[in-house]
Amino acid sequence: MLALSILVVGILATNSVTAANTNYPPIVTKIAQKFNLNVSDVQTVFDDDRDERRAEMFARFSDKLDELVSSGEITASQKEA
Numbered sequence: 001m002l003a004l005s006i007l008v009v010g011i012l013a014t015n016s017v018t019a020a021n022t023n024y025p026p027i028v029t030k031i032a033q034k035f036n037l038n039v040s041d042v043q044t045v046f047d048d049d050r051d052e053r054r055a056e057m058f059a060r061f062s063d064k065l066d067e068l069v070s071s072g073e074i075t076a077s078q079k080e081a
Helices: 002-020 026-034 039-070 076-080
Strands: none
Touching: 026 039, 039 076
16 A cells, blocks of 8 residues: 555656656657647647546556455555555
8 A cells, every 4th residue: 555655646746847848859849840840849749648548547546456355355444545
């Protein structure tokens, strides 16, 4: 459970740092330049994709916790901790 809490805090912290960062990663800049696109539009695509993958990861994690509660390996309180 502690590992889960640390993982969630780390992901949330990364999200806030990324949101505040206005320097675009080199790959975003390269793609924008190569295809004559707006850098912020390319960054938006990368951000949206990252958010989708993160949501899928959290959903899988939640499903796994539900399984652990159902099997009696952890309690509902432990799941929420």
